[in-house]
Amino acid sequence: MFQLDLKSRKSIYEQVTDNLKELIMTGILASGEKLPSVRELSKTITVNPNTVQKAYRELERQGYIYTTSGVGTFVADISQIRVDAHALERARAAFDEAFREFLFLGLSFDDAQRIALEIMEQRRLSDD
Amino acid sequence: MFQLDLKSRKSIYEQVTDNLKELIMTGILASGEKLPSVRELSKTITVNPNTVQKAYRELERQGYIYTTSGVGTFVADISQIRVDAHALERARAAFDEAFREFLFLGLSFDDAQRIALEIMEQRRLSDD
């Protein structure tokens, strides 16, 4: 389903959250589709069920999935996902910081922006 | 000298590192200028000397500052800072992820890119 990076600074449950989020937003997991159960996914990616549940809980809190007790977890209607203002503000801050990192490394502003545009263009293509 | 955010996910020594890095790369701290001593800075921002030292050690490792034992710590010649290939690769990955976060939040690609350009433009202005 997706890959985990144990060396990453991100915790496992965050990686699971982000990976699923990407699969949902890109439509690979369609609205209404059933996600693997907590126990099943935990076996697949060999992590603890609690860790998977933590990811699911977070995704539900953010509105990406919904749960029917005793039945399973399903992908929500992403067209209904309102853009969370606070989350957007955090994302802006993170983006600004990521961009500044180029400058800290010694790149000129123009070089940094050129790299930034490259990366975004590549993302546009790969997400189609 | 700068502000710390205790609520941040970033550790304190990382914040100190990044803040100093910014002051150096923007020229606010000039090449050759003496940095506050470990003990002095630790008092100023009320953190443990060990934490400040950790930041200084990291900055020295990355070439932003240099040390003369018994004398002090000084800002290196930033024109000599070579762009670390590994660091650049990490920065690219971080940037890509920050940008994708916009998409995950439900923004269209065009909206996301528009916001990205806004942020970069603002950065260009504030860094001059």
Add this chain to the structure above:
DNA sequence: CTAAGTGTACCATGCAGCATAGTACACTGT
């Protein structure tokens, strides 16, 4: 030379977050 200030290196402690293991319970569908 002496004292103060500097970087540097340790060690011990406490804390928080994360991941794990295990158990238990309520719910649903077959």
Add this chain to the structure above:
DNA sequence: ACAGTGTACTATGCTGCATGGTACACTTAG
């Protein structure tokens, strides 16, 4: 009834971070 589902809880160990404290070598100012 049973299997599968989500959910909750406790306990444990690990890691990184921050702190407090001590110690040593070095340099500069007096």
